[in-house]
């Protein structure tokens with residue numbers, strides 16, 4: 737009998753018989769193209785998703801190992817999370833070319849889910865695996881801090 741892997745993604749269950757990187761599954765099979773492929777080898781963070789409320793690089797996670805976990809992409813963030821990050825990143829001028837931004841948002845959103853009032857150090861640590869070639873990171877840090885404040889109801 738063929739092996740099947742059941743994956744819980746953005747609140748729905750999907751079944752696949754292929755054991756491959758969840759990044760390729762999300763992009764190629766589910767067409768969730770917010771998940772970017774910057775390097776395919778765990779070095780850039782553009783492919784970051786949330787797994788059980790933690791940021792994970794999807795290129796290094798397989799469909800087999802992702803079974804039984806709660807997987808969220810940008811598309812599966814709550815409306816409130818999406819609005820907070822769109823507003824906060826825009827206000828901070830954090831988006832330049834934009835390629836790194838989905839990964840940065842997911843790293844920031846995972847942090848905010850676990851740590852609603854993160855320090856600058858905690859934000860820096862949360863995005864340390866995410867490469868941005870444009871901004872110098874400061875604006876992204878400000879954006880995540882502001883998104884956290886909005887999500888807490890402080891703004």
Ligand code: FES
Pocket residue numbers: 772773774775776777778779780781782783784793794795796
């Ligand atoms: S595409 Fe996954 S870390 Fe670069």
Ligand code: FES
Pocket residue numbers: 830831832833834835836837867868869870871
């Ligand atoms: S905004 Fe261009 S890579 Fe980050």
